[in-house]
Amino acid sequence: MRLKRWLLLAPLLLTVFLLQSYFWVPTYEKQATGNPKRLVTYIEGSIGDAKVLNPILNADSASSNIVGHVFEGLLDLDENLNLRGRLATKWTISEKTYLFVSPANRFPDGTEVTGPRLANRIRSALQRDSFSALAENVKGMEVVPSTSLTQKIPIQEKGEDGKPKRGEVEIAFNMPERVAFSLHQVDQDFFKRLMPVIGDRYLKNFPYEQFVQFPDGINPEIKMQIQVQLPEFFPVAEHNPIIDFYLRKGVRFHDGHEFDAGDVKFTYEAIMNPNNLSPRTSDFEPIKFVKILDSHHVQVVYKRLFSPAINAWMMGILPEHLLNNNAMQQEMERRELSDAAREAFGMRDSQFNRHPVGSGSYRFVEWQSDEFIHLERFETYWEGPAEYHDFFMRIIPDFFTQEVEFHAGAVDDYSAQPHQVARYKQDAQYQNFSSLGFGYTYIGYNNRRPLFADPEVRRALGMAINVEEFIKYLLYGEGERITGPYPKNTQWNDPSIAPLPYDPEGAKALLMELGWTPNADGWLEKDGKVFEFNLITNNGNPIRKNIMIIAQNAWKKIGVKCNTQVFEWAVFLKDFVNTAQFDAVVLGWSMGVDPDLFQLWHSSEAGPQQLNFVGYNNSKADDLIVRIRQEYDVDRQREMAHQLHQQIHEDQPYTFLYAPLETKVLDKKIVLVYRGEDGKETYEKIYPTKTGNISLYFNKWRKLEMNPNF
């Protein structure tokens, strides 16, 4: 029977065909010997695919990883997290300040205030000994005549459907005469120091209504909204910090075009262009304008004091010639877009985001969605070409599979989980690293709830928890205790602050002092109410879930009743966190390198959808937070950051738990390669920097054929 034979043969043939393919596939050993190129190819495993390969648009970690190799910023961070010049060789920070000539004021002797008089008074005051420090900082002084200008002020109005709607109103403002000061260094207290000359009340009560013209027929309610904002848009005393960047000469983009000041200005403008919907506008919003002084000198002038703003310049610089209006027009022509599509066309729609051209150490080659992104080293990179010739980011959306591929040699690096790292510690073939990152995990209490209003209660709850247990059993030792809001590896963290002791008895005693007494069932009770609350977190994070269970158990031991619940992320945010409808949460933050904690801890940021959702409110902390972000002197910043750390530690708005260590496992054959003048290579073991960064010197990494001996 032919049919019968075919029915039996078909599966057999298919199986044989499929299985024989095994013999064509290189094994781990053969891959290394038969394919020398593999040694200069670095393959990194990534859970998710990149989204947008454009430094001003990306917001996810996979994209930033690739963008970090392809693009380069003006600055980056060195071994000690200090700023280091990249595309900029040098930068200086100075300041220009402006003081309104306020007609509503009179000098202490009763004379009327005018521009020249004000300038003269200050000038003569600066001659005095008591102002010598201030005088030293003043480079120059002039009177700026009055001008008139228009300004768009954002407002909120009621839409037709009754919901609040955002809008803008254009107003005309007659800028009065101003005295302008050029300062060598930024001084946030400059005007305070001038108070003895201009009078204590000079900065207040400026008669804005005499200088502003509203559009006709404006709604009085909106007029109120604008009036409130006027001091913000036109401050009586204005600080304009200035950064001068001197750019590196001879740097080229991957297509050969030379990098210059125009690219820096263009990158800034592209971010601020509303058509491009950049998620980084808030980083660059403090900038007043960017001015090109010559082809390799850019001046950035800021609207107000905001010292972390300089960090934004670590962002990659875009090539103007490939993305300016002209280039965009050409792309639209080429793609034959409809008129509607042309109207909405922004940088987000450009194919550039899938074929980026930057000036970084690697150039883009190919991107296969959800499969890999291939980069190749940029031979004429200004710092010399990288050791690895090819860089692949492979997308493997599963932790276990990543490890298997690592094991098969098809991936050099992947995001190893703590329990996986524990396994590799025994294996002589691998080197592993654990280092501090910028994240931490905490239990946050809703400070607004009467139950948690007392810092002593929060302290007692923290003392009942044994954090060492979390680190040992949940993180396999890959974590460190923390005491406050700053990453431990930054200078802002005060290492002298001791963590809360683990002392359940002490915790119970503290609560009993506050009037809580155990009832018949063993729960603590006060005024007939049991100490009971809900602890929640998001699902999808098993460690957080386990933290809840352990904490629940620890609190039960001191008589505190805690109920736990897990919610889907979107629901968790929408129904609980954003609306502050929770008792306590287990969550984590990933911090930046700057000491600015405004969004997380300032009391003005405790509204709906804002990040101070626990409602921390301490005027001393508020003051410090504001002064830190206005301070440009690192030593003074550090001093204040330590005070802030101390304050938050005392208030215990969170129980700060631990900072997870970032772990990395690499083949031992991957080393740092140094080339001597004579071209001879020396090797060094890869080491994490003091701040925990392992791949800072990635461009010097390479895989050797044999295991090296150090």
Added chain:
Amino acid sequence: MAKARNESELLSLLHELGTSAGRNFLAIDFLLVQKNMLAYIGRNIALRVVLLFIVSVLIHGLIHLAPGEPSAVDPSNPRMKPQDIAKIRAAFHLDDPLYLQYVYWVRDLARGELKSFKDNQPVLGKIWRRFLNSLPLFICSTLIVWTLAFPVGIHAAIRRGAVFDRASTLVAYALISFPGFFLSYIMILGVVEVFHVPVIGLRTFGMEGATGVFQFMDRVWHLVLPSLLGALGGIAILSRYVRSQMLEVVSQDYVRTAKAKGLHQDVVIYRHALRNALLPFITMFGLLIPGLVGGSVIFETIFAWPGLGLLGYEAILSRDFPVILTLNVFGAMLTLIGTLISDVLYGVADPRIRLE
């Protein structure tokens, strides 16, 4: 004698009918119903278009009912200000009424300018590329299912109650109840530990320099595990189905007649019984097609296979509405096409079914 001759004549007539039944009926019937059929198909396509519209509206509503926002407007990103988010929401039409959003979706889709929220790339291009990736996996795994399930099922049916039958039943139930992802992990671990070859993804990395045959075979090797694991459940179910169909047909009168006529066992089984047992599988074949979209989410995720399943999964995680919606409608379309094809084929193959 006369009576006996009559019977043998009848038998031979039946025999002839049996052998040529399919072919003859098919030819005659096809000519007769051809005109009817075209009308039937036309009517059905129209009906299905209406159905597709309803389905797309339902999916559109469902997606927006689910909690969560596209990741681009995720308010948990502390860098973004409410004004920026408002701008992005406006660009995505997220604040417009639902029916308008639907209209925008249809308009952009028709123009071919529908963009993903995630990376602003054209959705149709994305789906097409992923479709090409999913296709070999789908074909390979379907081939494995259909070529393996039939011999196993038939054999089990013929030797009902024998060791092979019991063993295959046990294995089939084990495969049906065993979670596929777990089996995948075990297989991956086993293969990597024992053979030291990569198994994840479309191909091995660093093979760009190899000759065409090597690259092709490497791709085939990477197909083996995911398609086999994806097929296991199918083999188990289909072989059970084949077995029960065969059992049913084998007990029919005409099979007994064929046996009584003294035909060889193989002829009885493969010519007389199998053909009739095959009929219900035409329906199954049509229903296979939509499996292209959703059938392999788990295996594509585990094996990092950049196909349609993974695309959909990622799109759901980042609430990429245009991609989710288009992909679902694409799936619905494939289902409708599949049922149409199987309806038509069924009518062609089985004259007892009237197409009206």
